[in-house]
Amino acid sequence: MNESDGSDGYAHLFADPVRETMEGAAYGTWRAITAPDAVSLAFGFPYPDALPNGAVGDAVDTVLEVDHEDALQYAGGDYADAITETVVERTRARGIDCSAEEVHVANGATHALDTVAQTFLDPGDTIAVEAPTFMGAIRLFRNYDPDIEGYAMDANGLDVDAFADDLAAREEAGDPLPKLLYTIPDFQNPTGVTLSTERRERLLELAETYDFLIVEDDPYGQLRYEGSTPPPLRSLDEDGRVIRVDTFSKTIAPGIRTGWIVADEAIIRELDRINAGGENVLTLGLVARYCEAIDFEANLEELCAGYRERRDRMLETLEERMPSGTNWSEPEGGFFVWIDFPEGIDAEELLPTAADEGVTYLPGSYFYHDGRGDGHARISFSYAAPDEIEEAIAALARATRAELPAAEAADD
Amino acid sequence: MNESDGSDGYAHLFADPVRETMEGAAYGTWRAITAPDAVSLAFGFPYPDALPNGAVGDAVDTVLEVDHEDALQYAGGDYADAITETVVERTRARGIDCSAEEVHVANGATHALDTVAQTFLDPGDTIAVEAPTFMGAIRLFRNYDPDIEGYAMDANGLDVDAFADDLAAREEAGDPLPKLLYTIPDFQNPTGVTLSTERRERLLELAETYDFLIVEDDPYGQLRYEGSTPPPLRSLDEDGRVIRVDTFSKTIAPGIRTGWIVADEAIIRELDRINAGGENVLTLGLVARYCEAIDFEANLEELCAGYRERRDRMLETLEERMPSGTNWSEPEGGFFVWIDFPEGIDAEELLPTAADEGVTYLPGSYFYHDGRGDGHARISFSYAAPDEIEEAIAALARATRAELPAAEAADD
Numbered sequence: 001m002n003e004s005d006g007s008d009g010y011a012h013l014f015a016d017p018v019r020e021t022m023e024g025a026a027y028g029t030w031r032a033i034t035a036p037d038a039v040s041l042a043f044g045f046p047y048p049d050a051l052p053n054g055a056v057g058d059a060v061d062t063v064l065e066v067d068h069e070d071a072l073q074y075a076g077g078d079y080a081d082a083i084t085e086t087v088v089e090r091t092r093a094r095g096i097d098c099s100a101e102e103v104h105v106a107n108g109a110t111h112a113l114d115t116v117a118q119t120f121l122d123p124g125d126t127i128a129v130e131a132p133t134f135m136g137a138i139r140l141f142r143n144y145d146p147d148i149e150g151y152a153m154d155a156n157g158l159d160v161d162a163f164a165d166d167l168a169a170r171e172e173a174g175d176p177l178p179k180l181l182y183t184i185p186d187f188q189n190p191t192g193v194t195l196s197t198e199r200r201e202r203l204l205e206l207a208e209t210y211d212f213l214i215v216e217d218d219p220y221g222q223l224r225y226e227g228s229t230p231p232p233l234r235s236l237d238e239d240g241r242v243i244r245v246d247t248f249s250k251t252i253a254p255g256i257r258t259g260w261i262v263a264d265e266a267i268i269r270e271l272d273r274i275n276a277g278g279e280n281v282l283t284l285g286l287v288a289r290y291c292e293a294i295d296f297e298a299n300l301e302e303l304c305a306g307y308r309e310r311r312d313r314m315l316e317t318l319e320e321r322m323p324s325g326t327n328w329s330e331p332e333g334g335f336f337v338w339i340d341f342p343e344g345i346d347a348e349e350l351l352p353t354a355a356d357e358g359v360t361y362l363p364g365s366y367f368y369h370d371g372r373g374d375g376h377a378r379i380s381f382s383y384a385a386p387d388e389i390e391e392a393i394a395a396l397a398r399a400t401r402a403e404l405p406a407a408e409a410a411d412d
Numbered sequence: 413m414n415e416s417d418g419s420d421g422y423a424h425l426f427a428d429p430v431r432e433t434m435e436g437a438a439y440g441t442w443r444a445i446t447a448p449d450a451v452s453l454a455f456g457f458p459y460p461d462a463l464p465n466g467a468v469g470d471a472v473d474t475v476l477e478v479d480h481e482d483a484l485q486y487a488g489g490d491y492a493d494a495i496t497e498t499v500v501e502r503t504r505a506r507g508i509d510c511s512a513e514e515v516h517v518a519n520g521a522t523h524a525l526d527t528v529a530q531t532f533l534d535p536g537d538t539i540a541v542e543a544p545t546f547m548g549a550i551r552l553f554r555n556y557d558p559d560i561e562g563y564a565m566d567a568n569g570l571d572v573d574a575f576a577d578d579l580a581a582r583e584e585a586g587d588p589l590p591k592l593l594y595t596i597p598d599f600q601n602p603t604g605v606t607l608s609t610e611r612r613e614r615l616l617e618l619a620e621t622y623d624f625l626i627v628e629d630d631p632y633g634q635l636r637y638e639g640s641t642p643p644p645l646r647s648l649d650e651d652g653r654v655i656r657v658d659t660f661s662k663t664i665a666p667g668i669r670t671g672w673i674v675a676d677e678a679i680i681r682e683l684d685r686i687n688a689g690g691e692n693v694l695t696l697g698l699v700a701r702y703c704e705a706i707d708f709e710a711n712l713e714e715l716c717a718g719y720r721e722r723r724d725r726m727l728e729t730l731e732e733r734m735p736s737g738t739n740w741s742e743p744e745g746g747f748f749v750w751i752d753f754p755e756g757i758d759a760e761e762l763l764p765t766a767a768d769e770g771v772t773y774l775p776g777s778y779f780y781h782d783g784r785g786d787g788h789a790r791i792s793f794s795y796a797a798p799d800e801i802e803e804a805i806a807a808l809a810r811a812t813r814a815e816l817p818a819a820e821a822a823d824d
Contacts, residue, residue, distance in 0.1 A: 072665035253484035281667035
């Protein structure tokens with residue numbers, strides 16, 4: 001116990017999952033991928049005009065004046081129920097049956113996911129994830145020392161047949177089955193693809209058959225720019241198998257860091273009990289007051305118009321500029337396009353050239369739990385202005401051509 | 413794996429520490445201990461006038477206007493450094509050497525403690541705590557399935573000699589030594605007592621000898637109403653053994669939920685990496701702007717005047733009213749007085765009578781990791797007005813007398 005020869009500093013005192021991953025960079029270190037003169041397509045940030053500074057300021061004023069004695073106090077009392085009512089209302093607006101007892105409010109969706117992971121994962125438990133998936137989720141799951149199993153995606157989201165085959169094979173072989181499946185069904189991060197309704201229904205059947213829970217992470221679902229919305233997994237959930245994570249980060253602002261979980265009451269009760277962070281009462285108050293004051297649906301339409309214009313410009317410019325052999329996803333919503341570079345291009349190696357040409361992005365390998373994805377990149381159309389997006393994609397095309405193996409470049 | 417006969421709902425899928433504690437109530441359930449006509453001494457809430465609604469509103473306005481594009485965005489950029497600078501400045505004001513690389517900002521002190529626990533505790537690790545101690549800390553430590561060892565307190569804080577004896581005995585017997593000691597050295601929650609300077613120095617020697625880290629939780633240290641301030645443990649720390657947790661909850665407001673950790677850079681690096689919650693950028697901005705705009709020290713003096721008046725009234729009324737055989741701590745600062753009831757009084761059983769008489773409090777057993785403390789209660793002078801405190805203590809005295817075993821009551 002606590003034995004050290006003094007050469008490792010504190011390292012022998014860190015928990016096992018910390019020691020096992022100590023070489024890893026902090027989540028967010030990739031934000032250092034900036035080049036002062038390049039357009040950044042790296043971040044899933046809302047574009048500046050999407051952020052409602054004025055309305056948030058008004059909501060804060062209301063909270064501080066009207067809820068005077070409660071506004072800056074610890075949580076408690078009737079006042080704290082306002083945010084739950086707001087969340088119930090927003091959840092029902094997505095076609096999901098929901099009561100106040102089925103809601104757990106968190107300091108953002110990532111905090112919510114962390115509480116889910118802590119509530120379910122023992123060291124060595126298996127968690128199934130999409131491959132690729134949200135890098136922040138991989139990071140936080142690793143803190144709980146699980147076996148992370150990745151399952152392939154296609155244009156219709158998670159390949160549920162392949163997942164089902166693996167579950168059957170695991171059961172046959174007596175191998176561990178996952179406790180949780182983590183999925184981003186709508187406009188997935190990083191691929192932008194959406195899980196088909198048929199696959200959603202099949203997933204719920206699999207959850208019941210193989211006794212796992214589905215963590216439905218849905219930060220982008222309301223940001224749809226074309227096509228029709230498939231039902232959220234939680235709205236199809238008759239057996240209480242879905243733990244739904246949602247957030248105001250994309251429909252109000254990331255900087256207010258308010259997310260929530262909708263799940264069966266028996267699960268919410270434990271999440272409430274396990275969650276050790278306290279609530280930011282001022283923020284919860286302002287979110288509730290903001291939602292009272294604005295027309296949420298009309299605001300969503302405006303946001304969608306801004307994002308649609310950016311997505312369209314990105315997809316058009318990709319079509320015009322990228323060398324043949326490049327493929328990309330065509331998302332109907334959300335923030336991200338997933339690039340599949342021509343054979344011979346490594347996205348991480350391409351990055352310095354791309355930055356010189358005038359664009360930065362996140363290499364695909366960041367989104368795989370096992371380091372695959374060299375030939376991919378995530379580019380985000382959420383933040384840059386449409387003209388900047390056009391310039392950035394032109395720069396990406398130039399960089400890609402410059403790095404193409406000679407034969408393919410000449411061919412093109 | 414995942415085997416269930418269907419009778420336990422989801423319980424078989426919960427992580428081990430969740431299943432082991434499923435009968436426990438959610439943290440904060442004790443807030444239900446209210447009686448509409450009773451004065452609550454149960455909560456460590458700041459009194460309403462202590463909360464700076466006006467200055468917080470001004471700070472939010474400044475953030476939303478001056479830091480316009482960053483105010484509601486994800487964290488990043490120079491703007492995010494403002495809060496770190498603010499924290500460094502506040503830490504140096506406590507006589508602690510501190511650089512930006514030695515700071516980890518969190519969503520409140522409890523969130524900070526949770527990140528420390530996650531970074532250091534594997535299941536079965538030993539953590540030493542004061543007995544009694546902050547109930548929220550016990551709760552969150554339990555999530556990591558450690559062995560919690562409690563060590564006695566006296567009027568000068570943790571009994572460091574007894575702690576040292578136990579460490580020596582453990583080493584002798586080959587029993588596990590603690591990885592962490594969790595202590596609240598200043599105006600401890602719930603006892604109100606302060607660790608003497610001599611004991612602080614001794615603790616640091618023990619940490620070095622027995623190779624553990626000290627988690628110094630100091631939410632109250634700046635709220636001193638008499639006497640002189642002993643040096644924070646972190647200011648005496650030459651070997652990098654102290655992880656200091658501090659918060660703006662008591663010096664600005666709980667509702668802005670901003671805490672931080674000061675520790676050696678090698679520890680901060682891992683805390684940054686392990687922490688999965690994101691930052692509430694609007695809040696961090698407002699805290700930084702608030703600290704720029706106000707005279708922090710002058711504001712502290714005003715706060716101390718308000719709390720001092722409340723403490724004095726509580727201690728005076730205890731002296732005047734409580735039946736003989738009752739003892740209590742006499743804190744020089746902070747929020748809490750710890751009651752030691754006369755023989756035969758059980759604080760939890762007394763509570764309904766006390767509520768009828770006009771006062772509520774928290775029973776002492778809430779603050780022990782092992783359920784001891786029947787004969788104690790924590791009463792807080794932080795929230796109620798001075799006249800209410802006088803009424804509340806009078807009510808506590810009436811209730812105590814009413815419940816005293818007949819012989820003692822007659823004697824009194």
